[in-house]
Amino acid sequence: MVERVETMVRIPVEQRRRQLVAAAFTVIATRGLAATSARAVVAEAGMSLASFHYAFTSREELLEMLITEVTDGEQAAVLPQELAGKTLEELLIEGLTGYLEHLRADPLREQAMLELTQYAIRSQPELAQHQYRRYREIAAAALQLAASETGTRWQVPLGTVARLLVHVTDGLTLTWLVDRDDRAARDALAAAARALTALAAPEPPTAPEPSPQE
Template sequence: MVRIPAEERRRQLVAAAFRVMAADGVGAATTRAIAAEAGMPLSSFHYCFRSKNELLGELAEQMVAREVRAAADVLTPEDGLEVTIRGALRAYWQLVEEAPGEHQVLYELTQVALRTPGLEDLAQRQYARYQAGCREMIERIGVACEVESSGCCLWTYWPGCW
């Protein structure tokens, strides 16, 4: 058997968790189902993640990072602030349209976490990452368009990010 680095296994397990949850819901995402979907023994799951909660946190982290990257990749400061903001939002929305199941998973994950004793922190971490991603995009747009943060409309429209 070929040795796969733990970081690659983690990535594969997160992708498998997305697939399981998109197909059958968050409740179906047992560690066994995720490991089976990834084509790995259950021991690989426990080697890579301390708990399912840790995997779910990583799942939310990766999704938000992907959204920020997609928006950052299309920044066009030479076209001005408004066009740059619209382009970033379009890039984000394109991800939603291309993979609606992934976004449904994140919404469902929030609800399950809020209703499951011991998982409440997962919803809090998920939304903290959303806020950090929002802040990161606002900062990138501000820097790219050479906009000062004080008094900028970006910071006014998204006060929840600060």
């Protein structure tokens, strides 16, 4: 009664989980989290519905793995490449411009990240916290590099500047996704770089002499 099925493929669970996660991210980016049903995901991955619940016990579990994997794989798209002979402000502008280009190149990706954050805030707060800790780590690394490379020093705790930088990139993302105004985004980004620069000051000489204040 059952026909010979020629397309049946046997794939180990781990690989299938990865495939489903990737497919899910694609669906979220293109059609939104609300439309990311189990059926839509398996359709995107080209497998049957049963494989979904063989690999994951629930949709929630898939999303959990998705968020974890995506935020851990998050790279510093912000790091400027040419460091030599630039001022801090120039470095910040380049870094932020790099982020804007990253955003412009693949807006759906950042939109998906945003939707996942919002989902996580409601459904898996720890995941959202982890995601933002990672963002801040990346920001802090970039800021520290920029400062040390230009012989400057942050006047405010690095973690605080990093937090502020994440605010800026988040805002940049949200606003640009809304209006797609490249020119305005670049202006705002330049202003942000200029403003952030005010939080740094030239580093005192390498061998710190006791200041003659007492």
